[in-house]
Amino acid sequence: MRERRRRAGGHGLAALAIVLLLGACAQTQSFLTSGDLAEKPANPHVLIMPTDVELSELTAAGLLEPNAAWTAAGRRNVDAALDALLAQRSAIAVRYDETDSAAKEAEAQLLKLHSVVGGTILVHKYLPALALPTKKDIFDWSLGDGATALREPYGADYALFIYLRDSFASDSRKALIVVGAVLGIGVSGGHQAGFASLVDLRSGEIIWFNRLVSAAGDLREPELAREATHNLLKDLPL
Amino acid sequence: MIRFIAVLAVLTVLAGCAAYSLVDAKRQTIGDAYTVQPSIQWSKADADKVEIWTVDGPDLEMIRFFRGLSDGDRLFSAKDDVKLPTYNPDMKASEIMEFVVDSIARAGAGNVDGTALRPAQFGTVPGFRFDLSFTSGDGLWFDGLAIGATIDDKLHLILYTGARQHYFPKYRDEVERMIGTIETT
């Protein structure tokens, strides 16, 4: 049976590459909406969008070679960590229906818009040289009224998007890291990078956004995946 | 668009300066040809023959002011050896719309459609307007509106585009209002 996963963050990948190249060293830096936070229901229904997790092997040639088995493990671990975290906050996790949604045009467009907004935030809020004066000390991006395309079918108050990339040094690259250290060239060992966003589906606003960049951690290990997930979502306003 | 930002990012970081400056809600000069009066603030980035205004980020919505394209110019920059549509001053409005539509298609957009071409005043200069729609390289629907005129054999074009969902409608009224304030010198 072919498993179909809907991806939430296609466009964000290119933006993430830029952030990694040029970005600041801050490990996590989150944003909360400048607007008023609408009242949170006692048991908020949170729609978990398919976690866009990919684990790769960083080869000697500097390539990220995706590894399906690791990715499956990483996804399971992150999903489990999410469930636990939300339960702790008395929130109800609702899972997005991944069966072939290319047919649902409005949803597909909304998810694409979210990707573009996420990429925009990564570039203009995390790269000082590209900061927008119109967003100075302001964080107010929205998906607009179209968010009802997710609110209604799922009865959800919020949607949570997670995007995580993890790469590991293959054996040949580990050899290089040693070599590189000797020559004084920084050869990275593999890194973890991601972002998460929380959308209030009642208004369409992105009320919370966080970027994660760290050089340690392994999503293949449940405990470390839990740590990475908690790190990413630690000041989630739920 | 991400490629544009990537290039801009590298250049500005190297130059050590910020890419975007603030546009205040007061009369602004565009090229040396005309002025407009915005009623809200915008963030502006400058390139050779074009300046870009945005509030939320150029991938979401932006006004592009093309400041005087002349004979042989392309709408968007590309490597020299790539053949792209070029402007020539003998073009009628129909051909200018074709030039813009074909350029956007060559830039990677899909389903590009220019419609409702009609005469319009660009300040006191007789010009033209048309509407646009297209899908971005990733398949997100965008809407657009364009107004332009030829002044001294140069094409001045204002192109406002934004994501169909939320962003294009967000500033459409403001852009229309601002078009009404064009004063050609």
Added chain:
Amino acid sequence: MKCARATSLLTAAALLASGCAQTGDIQKIEPGERPSIESDEAGLWMQMDRFEEDLKTSGKVIADPDLNAYVRDILCRLKADYCVDIRIYIVRTADFNASMAPNGVMIVWTGIILRARNEAQLASVLGHELVHYIGRHALKRWREIRNTTDAAVFFTFATGGIAGILAGFAAYDSIMSFSRDMEREADSRGLAMMHAAGYDSREAAKIWQQLIKEKEESDEPKRSAFFSTHPATEERSKTLAELAAATDNAGTSLGRERHAAMTAPFRHDWLLDELRQRDYARFEVLLDQLSETGQEDGELLFFRGELHRLRGEGEDDAKAIAAYTAALESDSAPPETYRSLGLVQWSAGNTAATRAAFESYLASERDPEDRAMIEHYLQQIP
């Protein structure tokens, strides 16, 4: 030089640490087979699966059920047992190629469907791609190159979004260029496949000959992603012709009418894509080739006129007027023909003819949505 030393150290380390690349013993893929999740092949499929999801909503895929059924039908005639594993995506682009991804995604560019003169030519292209899939060439190639600098291109498409991926595919038959041996195998097995399905195998060489002619005339042959990655096209065409000559093609079919009928509703859009490339010499050759199949119809004449109108050099105005006029004498001129004729007449200073053309444009049965502008033109003409 620090950089050069570092590079050689990198290569040395890579060779030491990586061990031998396993390229031998890759069996052909069976119908319905999927790689086990532990394998490197599964990593390739996973990446391709993600790309496929993006491709579906990219706005570039032609969903028309009849066109898709036609292409699918050809594929299933070639290899009925594999055809359920292959997902065909017809992608709108002016370049001519078909690309095979290791997970069963076959991308057929509209440029190749436009240029195929008949069903047999299209079958030769699809058969070629199918051989790459059955032979697991992508996996084989990946294992050969994964520790070399060639590998850099392999997954870099992942950072380009869908546009980057499609650009990558336009350049290669797959996500990377196959080896010459693999291309030869795809050609010869593909030819056998098309012949077994009842198609005239001599058509396989012809589509490349047509393309070579187009390339020769082009102002800019390097622009084509296909030609830049398949330099041995002449040799290939010769080999295909020789292989075909050795087969008995009596009673085999071309499928010219069926191909023409199935592609007719799309040809206008696809020709517009070609025109947008602004490679006039090449477009002219393409139009010449498309009109070889019979009388030049109104649509082709219109596009010939557009070529001259846009190029606008020397005798182009006169040639454009002649082409549009001839188009209007047929019953298949697109409605925009009058508008284009008006624009050229105006540029040539023929005011009465300009007026007549624009008035005819406005009078055509379909109410034009640029009416306001054309009426404005009529007021401007003396």
